[in-house]
Amino acid sequence: MAKAKAKEKEGGRKLVAQNKKARHDYHLLTTYECGMVLTGTEVKSLRQGRASLVDGFVQIDGGEAWLHNAHIPEYAQGTWTNHSARRKRKLLLHRAEIDKLASKADESGHTIVPLALYFKDGRAKVEIALAKGKKEYDKRQTLREKQDRRESDRAIAAARRRQRALAGR
Structure with a gap:
């Protein structure tokens, strides 16, 4: 408190x-x-x-x-x-x-x-x-950009995990 x-x-x-x-x-x-x-x-x-x-x-x-x-x-x-x-x-x-x-x-x-x-x-x-x-197309474009950014972040994170796994061997 x-x-x-x-x-x-x-x-x-x-x-x-x-x-x-x-x-x-x-x-x-x-x-x-x-x-x-x-x-x-x-x-x-x-x-x-x-x-x-x-x-x-x-x-x-x-x-x-x-x-x-x-x-x-x-x-x-x-x-x-x-x-x-x-x-x-x-x-x-x-x-x-x-x-x-x-x-x-x-x-x-x-x-x-x-x-x-x-x-x-x-x-x-x-x-x-x-x-x-x-406008409606602006909303769709914003959602698309957000999804693209999320996918690229996931790909980068997966690549880093693979590098750490290879380096740990």
């Missing part, structure tokens, strides 16, 4: 939720780390490791960044103070970052997606990215 607290105080990053689908569906151009305005029951629910970013997206509205459709389930021990699971949450970014994101997101084909939700130094953070949607 003491080690976990010490690790968290050292600046450890405790991952709560990750959006792997976003890395598959989008070309990520730039990433930003930002804080969130949360209620107490949302933080307690996140500390239990419960959240989902699959349908989430970020929208700039009135000079403020808002995270929509991120699912943080209600806290089990919460009472009438519990939060709604899919409410929109305000993101904390610098004015220059918001302006830059807003201008880029207005371009055709660009969107802002959440990538990860985590605790850093005891504070809830969300990693967002300015992204451009991939």
